[in-house]
Amino acid sequence: MSEYLFEQAWERERRRLDALGTMYDPGSFAAIERLGIGPGWRCLEVGAGSGTIARWMKTKVGATGTVVATDLDPRFLEPLGAEDVDVRRHDIVQDPLEESAYDLVHARAVLQHIPQRDVALARMIRALRPGGWIVIEDITSPSPLCHPELPVWAKVLGAVDAGLRRNGADPDLGLRLHAMLSAAGLRDVDCSGRVAILHSGTPSIEFVLLSIEHIGDRMVAAGAVTADELDQALLALRNPGFTTAAATMIAAWGRAAS
Numbered sequence: 001m002s003e004y005l006f007e008q009a010w011e012r013e014r015r016r017l018d019a020l021g022t023m024y025d026p027g028s029f030a031a032i033e034r035l036g037i038g039p040g041w042r043c044l045e046v047g048a049g050s051g052t053i054a055r056w057m058k059t060k061v062g063a064t065g066t067v068v069a070t071d072l073d074p075r076f077l078e079p080l081g082a083e084d085v086d087v088r089r090h091d092i093v094q095d096p097l098e099e100s101a102y103d104l105v106h107a108r109a110v111l112q113h114i115p116q117r118d119v120a121l122a123r124m125i126r127a128l129r130p131g132g133w134i135v136i137e138d139i140t141s142p143s144p145l146c147h148p149e150l151p152v153w154a155k156v157l158g159a160v161d162a163g164l165r166r167n168g169a170d171p172d173l174g175l176r177l178h179a180m181l182s183a184a185g186l187r188d189v190d191c192s193g194r195v196a197i198l199h200s201g202t203p204s205i206e207f208v209l210l211s212i213e214h215i216g217d218r219m220v221a222a223g224a225v226t227a228d229e230l231d232q233a234l235l236a237l238r239n240p241g242f243t244t245a246a247a248t249m250i251a252a253w254g255r256a257a258s
């Protein structure tokens with residue numbers, strides 16, 4: 001199994017993934033709609049998390065289309081089985097996957113966490129039918145600027161970054177996606193980015209708070225930040241008026257030759 005830092009057994013992981021969806025789903029839907037998703041399409045959602053995108057895809061492809069939603073740990077996807085989504089426990093690096101089968105393959109905030117991301121991407125591309133589209137979304141690291149000033153914020157962000165990299169993740173993968181899809185020989189490769197502005201009390205800041213809380217003990221144990229610095233940051237993020245910019249989410253897409 002591939003390593004994954006934000007394991008789903010954590011008691012608030014469902015909330016964290018829902019907050020991620022609230023923050024980024026509208027942009028993901030727009031990126032996919034531009035490619036023409038519609039009735040009859042066969043879609044694969046890799047690392048589907050809480051399943052918000054797979055559920056939306058099913059509404060688009062209708063009864064004549066299919067949606068397969070995979071995850072290393074599909075516990076939050078299981079209810080989608082009743083909505084005619086094919087839910088699979090599946091490691092994109094090594095478990096069997098159909099080839100030349102899908103009109104659309106999508107993965108958001110997944111490849112960045114997978115050390116063998118080149119293998120995973122090649123397998124996703126082989127799963128495309130001739131002319132099928134792949135859409136990959138990943139972030140680049142956020143800026144440490146915030147209002148009001150919070151001197152420990154840069155250190156906390158640096159600790160998150162270091163924790164991800166220690167686990168083989170690439171927190172700047174978004175910047176490399178266009179080049180990766182082009183190098184893979186895909187056609188019509190392009191990309192776009194979006195930045196959520198985080199204010200205290202919104203789902204976006206909830207995602208950041210929960211992410212820090214999920215791996216906080218491990219960041220302290222690694223000596224990247226002290227427990228006191230972490231508490232200062234978490235308190236400041238909850239204070240009314242705190243504003244900062246989230247990571248930039250970059251969507252890159254391309255299509256297999258017809």
Ligand SMILES: C[S@@+](CC[C@H](N)C(=O)[O-])C[C@H]1O[C@@H](n2cnc3c(N)ncnc32)[C@H](O)[C@@H]1O
Nearest residue numbers: 002004047048049071072090091092108109110
């Ligand atoms: C940050 S979450 C993103 C969830 C969802 N894609 C979203 O954007 O809302 C990353 C997801 O990728 C899954 N994942 C990590 N490594 C994986 C792998 N090798 N194969 C399949 N899923 C994986 C995790 O279990 C988790 O659900």
